[in-house]
Amino acid sequence: MVSDKVAVKRRFRLSEGILSILPVLVVLIFMRFYPMVAAIYRSFTNWDGLYRSDWIGLANYVQIFTNSPFWKLLRNSLILLTTVPLQLMIGLFVAVLLYEEVKGWRFFRTIIYLPQIISAVTIGYLFRVAFSLDGPVNLVLRKIGLEFLANEWLGNTGTALGVLVFCLTWFSIGWQAIVILGGMSKISPEVFEAARMDGANYWQRTFFVVIPMISRTIEYAVIMSMVWTLTSVFAFIFSITAGGPGYETSTLDYMIYRKFYQAGAPYGSASAFAVILLIIILVFTVVEMRVANKASEWE
Amino acid sequence: MLAKVNQKLSGALVFLVLLVLSITNLYPFFYMFLNSVKSRTDYFVNPFSVRGLELTWDNYRTMISQFKILNLFGNSFFISFFTILLLLCLGIVASYAFAKLRFKGKEVIYLLIISTMFIPVQATIIPLYVFFSRLDLVNTGWSVIFIYVGMFIPEVILLMTSGFRGIPDELIEAAKLDGAGYFDVIRYVIIPMGRPSIILCIIFYFIVTWNDLFAPMILLQSMDKRTVMVALAALLSRYSGDPTFQFAGLVLASIPAILVYVFFQRYIVKGISLGATK
Numbered sequence: 001m002v003s004d005k006v007a008v009k010r011r012f013r014l015s016e017g018i019l020s021i022l023p024v025l026v027v028l029i030f031m032r033f034y035p036m037v038a039a040i041y042r043s044f045t046n047w048d049g050l051y052r053s054d055w056i057g058l059a060n061y062v063q064i065f066t067n068s069p070f071w072k073l074l075r076n077s078l079i080l081l082t083t084v085p086l087q088l089m090i091g092l093f094v095a096v097l098l099y100e101e102v103k104g105w106r107f108f109r110t111i112i113y114l115p116q117i118i119s120a121v122t123i124g125y126l127f128r129v130a131f132s133l134d135g136p137v138n139l140v141l142r143k144i145g146l147e148f149l150a151n152e153w154l155g156n157t158g159t160a161l162g163v164l165v166f167c168l169t170w171f172s173i174g175w176q177a178i179v180i181l182g183g184m185s186k187i188s189p190e191v192f193e194a195a196r197m198d199g200a201n202y203w204q205r206t207f208f209v210v211i212p213m214i215s216r217t218i219e220y221a222v223i224m225s226m227v228w229t230l231t232s233v234f235a236f237i238f239s240i241t242a243g244g245p246g247y248e249t250s251t252l253d254y255m256i257y258r259k260f261y262q263a264g265a266p267y268g269s270a271s272a273f274a275v276i277l278l279i280i281i282l283v284f285t286v287v288e289m290r291v292a293n294k295a296s297e298w299e
Numbered sequence: 300m301l302a303k304v305n306q307k308l309s310g311a312l313v314f315l316v317l318l319v320l321s322i323t324n325l326y327p328f329f330y331m332f333l334n335s336v337k338s339r340t341d342y343f344v345n346p347f348s349v350r351g352l353e354l355t356w357d358n359y360r361t362m363i364s365q366f367k368i369l370n371l372f373g374n375s376f377f378i379s380f381f382t383i384l385l386l387l388c389l390g391i392v393a394s395y396a397f398a399k400l401r402f403k404g405k406e407v408i409y410l411l412i413i414s415t416m417f418i419p420v421q422a423t424i425i426p427l428y429v430f431f432s433r434l435d436l437v438n439t440g441w442s443v444i445f446i447y448v449g450m451f452i453p454e455v456i457l458l459m460t461s462g463f464r465g466i467p468d469e470l471i472e473a474a475k476l477d478g479a480g481y482f483d484v485i486r487y488v489i490i491p492m493g494r495p496s497i498i499l500c501i502i503f504y505f506i507v508t509w510n511d512l513f514a515p516m517i518l519l520q521s522m523d524k525r526t527v528m529v530a531l532a533a534l535l536s537r538y539s540g541d542p543t544f545q546f547a548g549l550v551l552a553s554i555p556a557i558l559v560y561v562f563f564q565r566y567i568v569k570g571i572s573l574g575a576t577k
Binding site for chain 1: 316317320388395419420421425426429430453506511512532536549553556
């Protein structure tokens with residue numbers, strides 16, 4: 001009798017847990033799993049979003065690898081990834097400065113994080129204006145006699161990608177700095193004092209004290225910003241270069257957007273791009289899962 | 300003595316570097332505001348000049364009267380509000396379960412949910428678009444809201460679960476002994492005790508949803524349903540546009556997120572150093 005009651009109670013508790021997460025699972029199944037599986041299936045068809053959806057095997061993939069700007073898109077994504085070490089280094093530098101808690105450091109922290117609050121649409125437009133032919137950057141270059149440097153920044157592949165990397169780095173420094181500062185706040189101040197007493201200078205403190213002690217935070221920051229760069233820079237590209245000239249600054253995820261509006265609705269081919277993007281992200285996610293196992297250690 | 304001078308000197312140097320960095324962060328926004336209150340001709344004469352500036356609010360007036368930016372604000376608020384509401388309803392309950400209840404497969408399900416964070420929305424957008432067009436939800440805020448909830452719920456759970464883990468079990472047990480049911484525990488223990496992480500979610504996802512472009516751009520194509528960012532992005536992509544007018548729109552669109560940041564920034568800084576959001 002008593003054990004029955006316990007059993008009933010335990011069963012209720014069990015379902016209480018499951019019931020609590022059920023709504024989330026339903027949302028995720030409809031909004032994430034279903035469309036992902038649908039994209040994988042449609043990537044083997046000539047789907048147009050309506051009724052045409054014939055199985056065409058690997059034709060979309062063959063076409064992408066042989067006769068599409070795919071390699072250019074991949075190149076662009078990889079070039080944009082150079083923002084990760086840049087933002088990490090500058091973010092680390094800023095975090096170490098903020099850690100000194102000089103007068104007004106809270107205000108500086110607020111300002112350094114500010115770009116993250118502003119929409120990518122706004123930031124992208126500011127960069128487009130800044131680097132336009134008669135924009136502020138060229139105006140200043142002409143004024144200080146460096147006219148030979150002034151050029152059509154967004155019209156050439158190299159400089160346009162450079163502007164994008166610059167923009168993404170500028171945007172993310174604040175995020176990196178705050179994340180690293182959070183990691184540093186767990187280091188006990190005595191360690192710094194001891195290092196200072198031993199005569200360690202700024203660079204020595206940074207490289208031999210800070211970096212080793214926040215390796216986990218750095219790992220987290222690197223993975224998050226890599227995945228972010230591969231998946232979340234659409235609005236920046238859209239508002240700075242719109243992926244152009246040609247496909248020179250389009251990335252894999254940007255291509256899906258372009259395919260969406262392309263004549264003839266090549267949604268099958270767009271889905272194949274989606275699958276390729278997913279596979280690339282999956283490689284990162286496998287690494288990420290390893291880190292997520294340590295989620296409790298970040299807290 | 301020498302060490303003290305040295306320390307003061309390095310302190311001043313740090314201050315100076317931070318000051319320069321802050322100016323590089325602030326100047327673009329100053330430039331945007333400065334030129335939004337200029338006339339088009341003044342802008343093309345010299346975009347940097349502040350001298351002899353004749354302030355004009357014409358750009359802002361046109362933004363409100365012609366561009367109807369306040370209606371667009373309404374659309375954006377609608378989406379942000381219901382996204383946050385749903386995220387909280389689903390997130391609080393689920394995070395309570397992950398933080399405090401015991402059930403089979405908890406760890407696996409948790410990891411599975413968190414890992415969906417890394418599915419890029421671009422990869423799923425076309426099937427979702429077709430899905431919503433069958434339900435007749437394209438060109439309504441709801442399609443965007445549901446996509447957002449799917450996109451952001453893993454991060455919300457990550458954040459809230461770590462916040463709720465800090466709530467002492469004794470409080471929950473005591474409430475249960477007093478006869479509190481499932482929803483009483485959530486209402487009288489979890490929500491008040493887990494307030495910091497809940498507030499962080501509200502603020503953070505307000506800023507994120509307010510600023511986002513991709514999903515609403517795909518799903519909201521009719522003029523009167525667009526969010527403020529979608530409408531501005533369309534306006535900006537016309538190269539022939541008037542920059543001073545466009546700056547005015549961007550300044551207006553930035554205000555809500557900046558206000559939220561200024562008032563609640565301590566929560567944001569804390570949340571990011573917890574390491575859960577990007």
